[in-house]
Amino acid sequence: MRIEPFKLERFFARHEFTAKHLLSASDCETLSLPELLDLATPESFALWNHLSLSYTESQGHPLLRAEVARLYQSVSPDDILIAAPEEAIFLLILALLEPGDHAVVLTPAYQSLYQVALGAGCAVTRLDLSLETQGWRLDPDLLQRSLTPRTRLVVVNFPHNPTGFMPSHQEFDTLVRIARQRGLYLLGDEMYRFLEHDPAHRLPAVCDVYEKGISLSGLSKSFGLPGLRLGWLATRDASLLSRCQEIKDYTTICLSAPSEILGIIALRARDAILERNRSIVADNLAVAQRFFAEHSDRFTWIQPRGGSVAFPVWTGNGSVDDFCQRMLDERGVLIVPGSLVDSPGNHFRIGLGRRSVPPALEKCVSLVGPLYFGGSEKKGPYQADAFFTRAIGAGGPARR
Ligand SMILES: Cc1ncc(COP(=O)(O)O)c(C=O)c1O
Missing domain, CATH: 3.40.640.10 (Type I PLP-dependent aspartate aminotransferase-like (Major domain))
Structure with a gap:
């Protein structure tokens, strides 16, 4: 049996433990052994x-x-x-x-x-x-x-x-x-x-x-x-x-x-763990929706219906592979381009399950342009800390 290399897993093997910010992880926030x-x-x-x-x-x-x-x-x-x-x-x-x-x-x-x-x-x-x-x-x-x-x-x-x-x-x-x-x-x-x-x-x-x-x-x-x-x-x-x-x-x-x-x-x-993880995904989803709405000139957001990932489209200059490479080289943000899952078009995968998603998205800001939140009424530079802290929530690992 001859089997081709697993593109996505080889990519993660190369970058997952060295990139500063993971924006494409598909798993939910883990628990420590004591937790x-x-x-x-x-x-x-x-x-x-x-x-x-x-x-x-x-x-x-x-x-x-x-x-x-x-x-x-x-x-x-x-x-x-x-x-x-x-x-x-x-x-x-x-x-x-x-x-x-x-x-x-x-x-x-x-x-x-x-x-x-x-x-x-x-x-x-x-x-x-x-x-x-x-x-x-x-x-x-x-x-x-x-x-x-x-x-x-x-x-x-x-x-x-x-x-x-x-x-x-x-x-x-x-x-x-x-x-x-x-x-x-x-x-x-x-x-x-x-x-x-x-x-x-x-x-x-x-x-x-x-x-x-x-x-x-x-x-x-x-x-x-x-x-x-x-x-x-x-x-x-x-x-x-x-x-x-x-x-x-x-x-x-x-x-x-x-x-x-x-x-x-x-x-x-399971009830406690799943409830905790659904809540992290819901918070991240809200952050992602706002981010992509604010940057609709560079991205098309496609609403996921379940799971801990989404697959928006890069519509800015250059290919999505270039965009992902620049994110990694210049901002230390790891993003999976669609080519790694044999997807045509300029899609990329973002993860929604980790608490590190909002700060990783924030790192993208200076590459995609200044970020403002607040709908059509742009009130001035976006205050990352305030918003992201709210999005992450008090959370903490689920306890009995
Ligand atoms: C759809 C799907 N199936 C199976 C797996 C394999 O899971 P594991 O990495 O825990 O072996 C993954 C992992 O990313 C996955 O996304």
């Missing part, structure tokens, strides 16, 4: 205190799988396989697809969602989101037209990275109906689930609504705990899950023991 332990119930704190650093169960700790299963309506702990999220994509694609098979993948996409299939000798058709006056749109007819007799898998990702797009419930039902009619597997990358900007927009999990649906999720994004490297696959297809587990013996065999227990603690405290 997470502070959220532990006495029972889960005891698990942490008695943690053994042996190998763990290959399918995942039973208590962890029980907590994961509680996120769904119709799967049991036996229907869950624990793995790092990125690893879970790899396992699933290798378990499901043979060389010559065909997959249809919602694009732009997190690269592994299509690159692993290409590396495995499969054909992949892009299912491109289109940009309309109302925002991002997915045409379910396009899926219908992309199918071939060799199609075995459809891959979607809602809330979507990088656009923040979410289909309506009706459009989502149509996608599931098409997959069912054709007997296709449907992988739903739900890494950003629970970060819908309007809770009414939350979609059902793919594993709950479709017997050949596989939900991929984890603690990296909505929970802000990517360092745990903890994710999972949830599906009612037992033989598929068992095939994934067999392949996992060639990747990590099992999850790290400390991560499993910390994952149990986090999932048991």
